[in-house]
Amino acid sequence: MDKTIITTLGLATIGAIYWFFFGTKEESRIVSDHWDIAVQGGYKPAAIRIPHGKPAAITFTRTDPNTCLEEVVMSDFKIKKFLPINTPVTIPLSPAKKGIYEIHCGMNMFHGKIVAV
């Protein structure tokens, strides 16, 4: 009986973990050339839309002391920036082509994306 309960609970936990981390997350459809991304336990918003072929700027503000997030990397644009805590850092970008460009932390644990439309 104990085993049945524990096993059921365990399987439910696995399902919950799967849903929590891999379930579909909402994405904003707004297109803007200025974005503020809060760096706290990841990137908020994690997906942003910017117009292609025009200069845009993203301001990152890290409030999370986790050193994992202290660097933001956008390899497609050859950008790697140190984000001092509680200090906004603005990064100008101008994606020439439409597409998805990745944002991630220095250790590649946290991910976000820039969709150039």
Place this chain on the structure above:
Amino acid sequence: MKTSFPIIGMHCASCARLIERQMKKTPGVIDAAVNYGSEQASVEFDPTLCTVSTIAKSIESAGYKAIISSDRQKTPNDIKEEAKRTELADLKTKVIVSSILSILILLGSFPEWFPFVPPLLNNAYILLVLTSPVQFWVGWRFYQATWSGLKNRTASMDTLISVGTSAAFGFSLLTTLFSRQLAALGLPNIMYYDTAAVIITLILLGRFFEAKAKAHTSDAIKKLLHLQAKTARVVRNGEEINIPIKEVKIGDIIRVRPGEKIPVDGTITEGSSAIDESMVTGESMPVEKRSGEPVIGATMNKTGTFLFLSTKIGDETMLSRIVKMVSEAQSTRAPIQRLADVVSGYFVPIVLMLSVVTFLIWFDFGLPTQAFVNMIAVLIIACPCALGLATPTAIMVGTGRGAEYGVLIKDAAVLETAHKIDIAVFDKTGTLTRGKPSVTNIVPIGKTTENNLLILAASLEQGSEHALAEAIVLRAKKRKFHLSTMTTFESVAGHGVRGIVDGKPLTLGNRTFMKRESIPFTAHERTISTLESQGKTVMLLASGKQLLGLIAVADTLKDEAKEMVASLKKLHIETWMITGDHESTARAIAQQAGITHVLAGVLPQQKSDKIQELKQSGAHVVAFAGDGVNDAPALASADIGIAMGTGTDVAIESAGITLLNKDLRSIVTAVRLSKATLSIIKQNLFWAFAYNIVLVPVAAGLLYPITGWLLNPAIAAFAMAASSISVVGNSLRLKTASI
């Protein structure tokens, strides 16, 4: 009082208006203006009513940051360094406190192993008191990171640690508080305070060492930044004044004395000196520079005093561009990393699920107590950090090491591909050859000696500015000959020169000139033709109507070309030469260098087509080395474009690798560096993957049915900490690897 300061955090012009309003609201501020473009605020205020720092505070309350005087001198790099120092100091304190407490907890948890420990330490409540600060003060960062991650539906390394240690701590807390009730339910009375404390201590110790080691991966950039001179001695209104380097303007005349650093890039206007450029170009020998020649900022003036005109300042200087290129390269991702990238995206949630599976299997089919311990071991041992660090740290050290040798690598992909090069194509002029003519043959005729012939020709040519004349004078000077005085001198365009040296009328020039002057030379026509067939320019020297000898001048092979070709052959790289010259001339140079394949008579615009053809013929990885602007298409179409020297931007922009020292042997260095970096990356990725693939199942107890092996969570913590450090440490080996 008026002041101005930079503002960071603005992202549109309306931010500027907002800050203006915010400043104007501050009591004491008379007027305020913010320029969005220059990110500067200028403010007029009454110092009796407010201070700059109160204004800065009010700006901060609006969500922006004013950089006031104390911060103003700090570069982003300084801010980063400072943050790193604070972090290391904080980690150090926590590691020390946590280690002391953990030792006490460990001693108290195992009375059977440590019978000498006072019984008080074995008390569960005492252990609870000792563990709590470790769990919640030292380990607070893990909770913070987990919580902010969960809010975002993401998980990291810290999630695993906080879940693992909280499970150990929570279960022990229950046992401490409700031991009787648990016993009545038939649950074992076991405590894991030691596990929680030791895990946190070891992981933190690992982070401490990792942070220290990681700081060294960017040493190359730091070194480059430190090269910059702080001040410049500028001549203004006839006076020499020392000014900070930031205030130097284009067009300033700057004096540099022996032993001083050259502050910015420019051109010498007066004086000459030997300049050590090794710090920027990797070229080890000091270079002689005279009036009209360019100097590079941050290089060291050795012997002479000179004045120079500044031509490039700030971000435009060579040093700034090098720093920019290196840091850009370090931010790119190597294609080899792709798998690690994909895995790291799913890693933590999968480990979380695996830990529950481990628990269930052990609970249902094994020992319930072991189910708990193994679950914690799985959470703790999994190390996504090693996977994340494997490639970038090696790329950082690799590109940095390249910069030290004067080899600038554009991005990680180039560094990864360079070791696969199997065909290297070289442009002839300026790449394989010096690009400047020099004397190759001196053929005296009759009673004239070789030395005499050279002295006479050089004495006559000392007044000429022609490139061929320069080659002859240079050769005479190299042999330390004393040149005779020349009285009259005349240059005949397209023909040669004539003049009187030591009272003798001399004529030096080509065949046409000799014919015009009716000087017989046909007896030597064969020698002349042979020299010309080798791509040399032949000049004839006559005294009166008598021919004294021939001097052949040609663009010669660089000294190191032969050695470079031989080294490339050893690396199984086929060498090709491409040139617009005639076949025979091209072959002569190629033969000297040891190059077997020659593409002659190729027009500049055809070079890139030829490179394409080579690439397609048998799926070769082709490198092309060139220097001129017209080489840009070929540089871009090659798999790896190698631009020579400090050349202009077009070539450097199109190239994957730039050899700042112009030394051909650096191509070999680049290939070796790529090989070394790749092998480090492969080792790192192998270990990072193998570590997780092997140890996660071991922690789950997969080997238990066969060998009886289980992994203690504390040992798992040690292994996990060691894995990240070993990856960073392995990458740092590149700093000393022989290349």
